[in-house]
Amino acid sequence: MAASSSSFCHKNALSLSTPSNNHTKLTSRDSSLRFPPSISFNAPRFRVSLLSKSNRNLILKASATSAAPAMDQITSSSSSSEVPTSVEVDLGNRSYPIYIGSGLLDQPQLLQKHVHGKQVLIVTNTTIAPLYLEKTIWALTDGNPNIKVESVILPDGEQFKNMETLMKVFDKAIESRLDRRCTFVALGGGVIGDMCGYAAASYLRGVNFIQIPTTVMAQVDSSVGGKTGINHRLGKNLIGAFYQPQCVLIDTDTLNTLPDRELASGLAEVIKYGLIRDAEFFEWQEKNMEALLARDPIAFAYAIKRSCENKAEVVSLDEKESGLRATLNLGHTFGHAIETGLGYGQWLHGEAVAAGTVMAVDMSYRLGWIDDSLVQRANKILKLANLPTTPPETMTIDMFKSVMAVDKKVADGLLRLILLKGPLGNCVFTGEYDRQALEDTLRAFCKS
Numbered sequence: 001m002a003a004s005s006s007s008f009c010h011k012n013a014l015s016l017s018t019p020s021n022n023h024t025k026l027t028s029r030d031s032s033l034r035f036p037p038s039i040s041f042n043a044p045r046f047r048v049s050l051l052s053k054s055n056r057n058l059i060l061k062a063s064a065t066s067a068a069p070a071m072d073q074i075t076s077s078s079s080s081s082e083v084p085t086s087v088e089v090d091l092g093n094r095s096y097p098i099y100i101g102s103g104l105l106d107q108p109q110l111l112q113k114h115v116h117g118k119q120v121l122i123v124t125n126t127t128i129a130p131l132y133l134e135k136t137i138w139a140l141t142d143g144n145p146n147i148k149v150e151s152v153i154l155p156d157g158e159q160f161k162n163m164e165t166l167m168k169v170f171d172k173a174i175e176s177r178l179d180r181r182c183t184f185v186a187l188g189g190g191v192i193g194d195m196c197g198y199a200a201a202s203y204l205r206g207v208n209f210i211q212i213p214t215t216v217m218a219q220v221d222s223s224v225g226g227k228t229g230i231n232h233r234l235g236k237n238l239i240g241a242f243y244q245p246q247c248v249l250i251d252t253d254t255l256n257t258l259p260d261r262e263l264a265s266g267l268a269e270v271i272k273y274g275l276i277r278d279a280e281f282f283e284w285q286e287k288n289m290e291a292l293l294a295r296d297p298i299a300f301a302y303a304i305k306r307s308c309e310n311k312a313e314v315v316s317l318d319e320k321e322s323g324l325r326a327t328l329n330l331g332h333t334f335g336h337a338i339e340t341g342l343g344y345g346q347w348l349h350g351e352a353v354a355a356g357t358v359m360a361v362d363m364s365y366r367l368g369w370i371d372d373s374l375v376q377r378a379n380k381i382l383k384l385a386n387l388p389t390t391p392p393e394t395m396t397i398d399m400f401k402s403v404m405a406v407d408k409k410v411a412d413g414l415l416r417l418i419l420l421k422g423p424l425g426n427c428v429f430t431g432e433y434d435r436q437a438l439e440d441t442l443r444a445f446c447k448s
């Protein structure tokens with residue numbers, strides 16, 4: 001859908017004119033913070049990661065002082081137990097674990113200890129239900145016959161992330177007479193997670209919910225941190241709430257049924273973490289992108305865990321995006337404009353974010369905030385991940401400006417952007433930039 005046009009006004013403002021998750025069966029850091037209008041952000045370093053894969057534990061060696069580990073630095077040791085990795089999202093009495101590992105849906109105790117009442121509603125879609133709904137029901141009820149499980153199966157795709165589809169969740173919950181102790185379970189990708197979470201935040205003014213993400217995009221980003229919501233025809237994710245889950249359960253086996261295009265889309269968010277705050281992780285990605293595309297289980301377990309660590313730390317410091325958390329949206333302002341301008345579902349979220357990231361990097365370079373080598377590295381890794389590095393030809397300058405004018409990061413008429421500044425792994429969230437650089441970037445990527 002084409003957005004209406006708008007133009008720049010005042011020297012520091014953008015005018016406020018309005019403008020699928022498809023699976024298939026395939027066999028306190030040291031940081032310098034200056035809150036709005038500008039936030040600077042430095043990179044963290046991690047030491048040792050641990051997760052289980054089948055009947056072994058994988059020890060992922062990421063030194064705090066050395067360069068990022070190559071694949072031959074990831075070793076295994078035998079263990080008879082299957083203990084998943086657990087990354088904690090520290091939010092005081094609302095803290096929760098992110099479980100990461102292979103075959104976690106075969107461990108019913110992980111889910112059951114986070115279900116407090118006797119009623120569960122699984123929210124999933126037409127693609128995921130035939131693959132994982134039965135197994136999830138088993139995981140919730142095995143040895144626990146008092147649990148009553150209902151399910152609602154939604155149509156699959158970003159174009160259905162709207163109020164009409166959301167009402168199907170409420171209809172099922174009300175018809176099933178679910179009470180305030182019930183638990184909603186999101187089984188699917190980012191669309192399902194966002195919609196189920198928003199339904200849980202709203203139903204009876206708030207019930208428990210659990211995230212079971214089944215796509216790379218959801219596992220490394222959208223399932224963590226409590227952002228929930230739906231789209232509006234004029235902008236993506238403009239309606240929603242911050243609402244945290246009881247836990248996030250990431251069974252990496254679900255990636256076995258994920259199509260290549262969806263897998264690549266999720267890698268856009270993995271790359272983002274390296275660019276904005278974790279230089280060592282980015283260097284690891286440069287060495288191991290081929291392994292990720294080949295679905296190497298060890299590589300993916302490491303990438304998911306490191307991404308979740310990054311996301312969890314930021315959320316713990318800035319749950320409701322007062323400033324710092326906005327840095328996680330590198331490329332998203334441009335990317336959301338692409339998704340909205342084209343019509344939801346035409347490009348996958350990660351594809352739009354990838355092109356948007358290239359535009360944000362280009363603008364950072366035009367401002368003199370990064371050197372050309374970082375521009376080249378960002379472009380190269382996105383291409384290696386089989387992601388687009390330019391917006392679709394149908395996107396015009398006016399379409400970008402119109403949609404960006406209603407972006408959630410606009411404050412007092414001022415469009416704030418996440419841009420890279422300094423060496424790899426550093427960024428700023430700011431409205432203090434030369435407007436001509438944004439204009440030049442849009443003109444460089446759009447024909448009109």
